Amino acid sequence: MNEPLSIRGVLLDLSGVLHVGNTALPGAVSALRRLRSIGLPLRYVTNTTRQPRVSLVERLNSMGFAIAAEEVLTPTQAALAYLKDHALRPYLLIHPELHVEFSGMDTRSPNAVVLGDAAQDFTYDNLNAAFRLLMEGAPLLALGDNRYFREPDGLSLDIGPFKTALEYAADTRARVLGKPAPAFFHQAVAALGCTPAETLMIGDDATADVDGALRAGLQGLLVRTGKYRNGDERRIESPGAVLLDDLPAAVEWILEKR
Template sequence: MEGVEAVLLDLSGVLYVGDAPLPGAREALGRLRAAGLPVRYVTNTSRSTRADVAARLARMGFAVDEAEIFTAPRAALARIRARGLRPFLLIHPGLRPEFAGVPTEPPDAVFVGDAGEAFTYAALNRAFRLLVDGAPLIAVGRNRYFREPDGLSLDAGPFVAALEHAAGVEAEIVGKPAPAFFHAACADLGVAPARCLMIGDDVEADVLGALGAGLQALLVRTGKCRPGDEGRLPPGTPVADDLAAAVELALAAGSGP
């Protein structure tokens, strides 16, 4: 790391797990702010609206402006509106308000978020039949799982893989690791990607994604991070035990060239 002028943070597994802030996370965020390093939040989370994400952060003691949060569903919404698509929404009930007002009938596209229990055979089959008929497949990400208080749970990625395998298509990923998603947050910060540091607990979406988009990246060992994950990183990729340790490294790197 060197010359870090801004930080992008993943949410679940970095700031909190379930409804509990991770130890030291609030203080670490305070240190970033006190040091004058601007922050944006980039998340593929898709079980609730961006407003709900902000409210949940506030309840856990993280004072975050909703406009600083970049969510994959909002990126999907922008893309769907720009192309005038009418998506079949394979999403969590908690995300439905985000798509209020988007025409959906008759569907000519499929959008997949982390639908959780709404991933029923019937819903997946309906999506599959639309894809076979040529509808584009838009998805929040390929995230494999996330950490819940009682263990790891399936994220949207496995179901995206299922639909891709079934219909012989490739999904358009709108969230991490899509470069455009990272770049939108960097542009909002007004900082070149090479001067932005992505901090996350997901090797593929956060770390490899950010590196592929020209950002710097750091893996934290909290959240879904498991033994063996570090072996999948390019040599030299920084790793920290938690957000507090990551912030120390970032602030030290901020004084670089």
């Protein structure tokens, strides 16, 4: 473990760090309130793509968190910007609740595939339609690359396995727009008004959250909540990661360093 640099801003993952399902993790509400009280700028970076940002924020605040929509960065925002910048018409392989965020896009005669956590919409027909577009040369835009996440009843498949299947079948490589893409982290850092080296990312995913942040030049802290499984820290290839039990312990660590 390397001695961390000064911390002038904090990025937090949501699911697995603040909550699991519709339940706040023990001590998370008070820990976040304590972190806010010291005046550090905060942003929330999530690869959650099962609901629009407004609904996600409403759910978080119903658990006791005081979070504004503009503080939350999702890969959907990055996807919308990329599609517009490149004049692309998406085939949307995403969760039904997320379609509202793409309602302004032209989806006729699609020439790009946008892949999110489609849940029950990951049917053979939908995957095969995406595959055929990729075989015609359409780019694959993935809203994340996570392998799995934790729900109240256990671990569930995330975007990553379906992204890998489409990449293999179509002999292509996806452009990842969420974590662990460096551009996604850097967008969040810019919103904080900090440099990457001054920014700490707190997450429960060793690769997407922590190793991704470290590779992007940020500091990284892995918590043993959410999807964390014993030994996950060994999957972090970049040096300098910090491992702590949960968000309350992470906030205490930040206060001690300051």
